[in-house]
Every structure is written in structure tokens, then in C-alpha cells.
Amino acid sequence: MASLFACRPADVTLERVRELVAIGQPESLTLEYKEKYTPRIPTSVAAMANSYGGLILVGVTESNVDDRVIGVPEGTIVQIVNGCHQTLEPPWVPEIIPVPLPETDGRTVLVVRVDAAKASRPLLIQGAAPIRLHGRNSVADRAGLARLINEAAPRAVVAGLRLPPADLPLDDQGKSSADFLVRTGMFVPVDAAATWRPLSERGVQAFADALNNSPVHHALFRWCASIGEGGMNPFYRSGFNRARKIRLLWQGGPNGAPAFPLEAVARIDLPDAYGAPVSHLQVSVEVLARFRHTFGRTVPLSVARLHELVDALTATLVDDKVTEALAALAGVDPLVMPQPLGLDFLSSTDMPDLLAGNGLTSVPDAGTSRGANLLADPGVDQRDLGERRALIDSWLQQISLDAGLLGMEKVLEQLHNASL
Incomplete structure (x- = not known):
């Protein structure tokens, strides 16, 4: 699962998606499945961005069937982009990687990668800040929202964190x-x-x-x-x-x-x-x-x-x-x-x-x-x-x-x- 999040877009293959789905990985703090586009996808994007990031696999059913990877029409990517841009405050669109399904009528699996380090935190929807709990979305309370706002300023330096200087023992x-x-x-x-x-x-x-x-x-x-x-x-x-x-x-x-x-x-x-x-x-x-x-x-x-x-x-x-x-x-x-x-x-x-x-x-x-x-x-x-x-x-x-x-x-x- 981690490699699917970290690898380059060209390396996100159908085999990797099927491997993740086949091991029965349940929805979690950083993973969610969607069978088709739904207005709840922008909410999940915001919740993951306000938490630790994660993956949303669109075109994967939660039903107990032999092949859960069913894909979505190619136009779904436009729906996700428009939904995020129109719903999120400030407008923000995560990385979306289409993975084609062979021998189908143009259907793809969409790997939506939400990198919390790249999002403009906090991301709001109608004035509220969604957050991610284990396997579901919630809304930040007053203290949680204050944390996200106060965290936004120093957030840019997180990637520049450095270990203390190393010294040889004496x-x-x-x-x-x-x-x-x-x-x-x-x-x-x-x-x-x-x-x-x-x-x-x-x-x-x-x-x-x-x-x-x-x-x-x-x-x-x-x-x-x-x-x-x-x-x-x-x-x-x-x-x-x-x-x-x-x-x-x-x-x-x-x-x-x-x-x-x-x-x-x-x-x-x-x-x-x-x-x-x-x-x-x-x-x-x-x-x-x-x-x-x-x-x-x-x-x-x-x-x-x-x-x-x-x-x-x-x-x-x-x-x-x-x-x-x-x-x-x-x-x-x-x-x-x-x-x-x-x-x-x-x-x-x-x-x-x-x-x-x-x-x-x-x-x-x-x-x-x-x-x-x-x-x-x-x-x-x-x-x-x-x-x-x-x-x-x-x-x-x-x-x-x-x-x-x-x-x-x-x-x-x-x-x-x-x-x-």
C-alpha cells in the first residue's frame, strides 16, 4: 500500500492496484474505496488533506465479489476535478492517476493521491474542516480547527526538518x-x-x-x-x-x-x-x-x-x-x-x-x-x-x-x- 502512494505516476499500474485490493486491505485512516463518483469524494479529499493524506481508489467496489476492480467511465476524472475545485475552500485538486482497464469500453480506475504536505491546510467545505478518522470522515471541533489554522504557518518547514548535528563520541x-x-x-x-x-x-x-x-x-x-x-x-x-x-x-x-x-x-x-x-x-x-x-x-x-x-x-x-x-x-x-x-x-x-x-x-x-x-x-x-x-x-x-x-x-x- 505504501509503495502505491510513493511511486511515480508511471509506476502506478493495474497490477499494483489489484494487489492492494486482493489483500483485503480495509478502509482506514489513509485508504478509501469508491465504486463511482459521489459528492462525498471532495469531502474525503479534504479530510485526508487535513489529516495524514492517503489514497482514494475510485472504481473499486466494496461488494464481496471475485473482482472488486470494476472501473469508472473516463469522464469521472472531470467530475472529481470539478467537485474539488468548486467545493473545497480554498480550491484545491489532488493528484489523480488514471489506470486503464484493458478489454473494457474505456473504463479506468482512478487513484486519487492526497498528499497532506502539498494541500492548503485547512481545507474547508461550507466553513467546516473535515478530518479523517479510522475508516470514516468527521468534522474538526473548535480545538481541532484551531490546531489546523495554527499549524498552517509553520507547516512549510516540516519538510525541512533536520536531525540534530551528529558528533563522534569522546x-x-x-x-x-x-x-x-x-x-x-x-x-x-x-x-x-x-x-x-x-x-x-x-x-x-x-x-x-x-x-x-x-x-x-x-x-x-x-x-x-x-x-x-x-x-x-x-x-x-x-x-x-x-x-x-x-x-x-x-x-x-x-x-x-x-x-x-x-x-x-x-x-x-x-x-x-x-x-x-x-x-x-x-x-x-x-x-x-x-x-x-x-x-x-x-x-x-x-x-x-x-x-x-x-x-x-x-x-x-x-x-x-x-x-x-x-x-x-x-x-x-x-x-x-x-x-x-x-x-x-x-x-x-x-x-x-x-x-x-x-x-x-x-x-x-x-x-x-x-x-x-x-x-x-x-x-x-x-x-x-x-x-x-x-x-x-x-x-x-x-x-x-x-x-x-x-x-x-x-x-x-x-x-x-x-x-x-
Whole structure:
């Protein structure tokens, strides 16, 4: 369901629509079916826009029949456009994607995608603000309407939310205690009711369980095994934990060592004050390498290993089980889950030293760097393996060029050719 909302219009196919309908997904906070055009469609558009967005599939019957996808006449799209433009205050029309039904007389399924981030909130109908509840529409009360109005001004900066600056941990002498750090994260919208509750113990455990079966867990375990240190402690609560702040720690390496060579830290933070009406879960997952502090020597970081690590981090935050656990903690549908915002990469040494031995060459007198803060292209669907890895390629190229290193494009090309 989430992929149907996030994918490009050309990728919204009849097969994807049938897949969604076939699994029996019921109407919910972010999903509604309509057999034909009805004046209630603009109301549902407004309700979803005033809530968390969602999908309206027009041309899908709720009747218990073998094939629920029946389609609507081609002119239905004009009815939806006119209905939204004439009914909504201010006038606003969502994205409407027609999906043709073959071997019919021009019938289509209309996928109406309501992106709450693009709508002019609040959207009103006859002075009232519809909102979406689970499987039905309602109307915002006085407090809810005030929230929507007050939210409208800062709403434009929501897409620009940034994680706090990443820092390498320090030892007792104020020196870096890690070789490097890689971090990604995102902000998850929170249902208003969830802002009054602590982060559920069961929900946090479900998140930890999902992480312990995620790509980042498997990638770190393989890394430990490759250096002959395959022992590990899976994600568990450790360090500063509170009702609204969660810290989960993963450790890999020899027990009893002064420091684990590999650590991963997952954090969930509900930063607003208790009971605040609008909030986001701040979610991050980072990996710390401490080879120099564990073994007294630096373990070379190959481009292949770095690419695998970054891929595992981003893949983890779009993993179905992980996003389901986070959505449950936030009290929202997995459909509205965002994707990672970008990547932080920090090193305690100059990048040319960290990436030495990868076939990269330094530009004379070009200077160097010890890190990068990289943004994700919002047009990339990170759930798609090919698109995600192309994004990571661009990140690694930027890291190397900012460090005065040439040859990353060739190294990546060789890496991908070897994996074919």
C-alpha cells in the first residue's frame, strides 16, 4: 500500500492496484474505496488533506465479489476535478492517476493521491474542516480547527526538518573514541492522541525485534564475521531511556574487550512537550566503528563495505516490519511513513586516510574533509533497490570529491559489475 502512494505516476499500474485490493486491505485512516463518483469524494479529499493524506481508489467496489476492480467511465476524472475545485475552500485538486482497464469500453480506475504536505491546510467545505478518522470522515471541533489554522504557518518547514548535528563520541581525555560514524534518520508524524501517551513498552520491543531482523543487523553481523569477531549483542535498551526517549544499542565483537569494534544505536525521541497537539517522532539509526580503540589499529574501510553499510541503514528505515513498528508507536497508518532524510558521515581522521587502498587518488593541495552531511533526493523511492543504490552512489561520489579524491565513479562501476 505504501509503495502505491510513493511511486511515480508511471509506476502506478493495474497490477499494483489489484494487489492492494486482493489483500483485503480495509478502509482506514489513509485508504478509501469508491465504486463511482459521489459528492462525498471532495469531502474525503479534504479530510485526508487535513489529516495524514492517503489514497482514494475510485472504481473499486466494496461488494464481496471475485473482482472488486470494476472501473469508472473516463469522464469521472472531470467530475472529481470539478467537485474539488468548486467545493473545497480554498480550491484545491489532488493528484489523480488514471489506470486503464484493458478489454473494457474505456473504463479506468482512478487513484486519487492526497498528499497532506502539498494541500492548503485547512481545507474547508461550507466553513467546516473535515478530518479523517479510522475508516470514516468527521468534522474538526473548535480545538481541532484551531490546531489546523495554527499549524498552517509553520507547516512549510516540516519538510525541512533536520536531525540534530551528529558528533563522534569522546573519551575521558576529550579525544574521539570512534573511527567513524554513519547515521540516517527521519521524522514520523504523530497522531494527536499519541502525544499524550508514553512510548509503549511493547511498541518499543516490537521496534527492537524488527531491527534485529533488519538489513543493518545482518550487514553488521557479516562485518563482524569477516574480521573474525562474530559475537554480538542484538538491539536492547541501554543508556538514557525515558517515557518519550528511547535508545537501543547493538554491539558486535569480542566480549570483555575495552570497546566493541562495531556498535549501532537506534534512537526515538518525541521532542515536544507532554500533551503538545502536533508532533513528530525523531528517529535515527547510526553505526559506530571503533577498530582503533579495540584492536589498537585501523581496519581499512573499503568502498564495498561502506556502500553495503549505507545501503543497510537506509533499507532498514524503509523495511516493512520496521516501519510498521514505528507507525504503531506514532499511532498512524504505515502508509504515511516518510523515508530517510539523508546521511551523516563523520571520521576521526582525514577521508583520504580512512578510504586509503580503494584505488582513489588525491588532488594535490585540494584540502580534505572529515565528514559530510548529505540530503536524500525526495524524488527517489528508497524502497526500490535500484533507486536506493543510485542515491548511495551519488552520496559516495560527493563524499570523495569533497575530500579531494578522484576515482570513486570508476570504483563504484567496478563494484557493481562484480556483483552482477
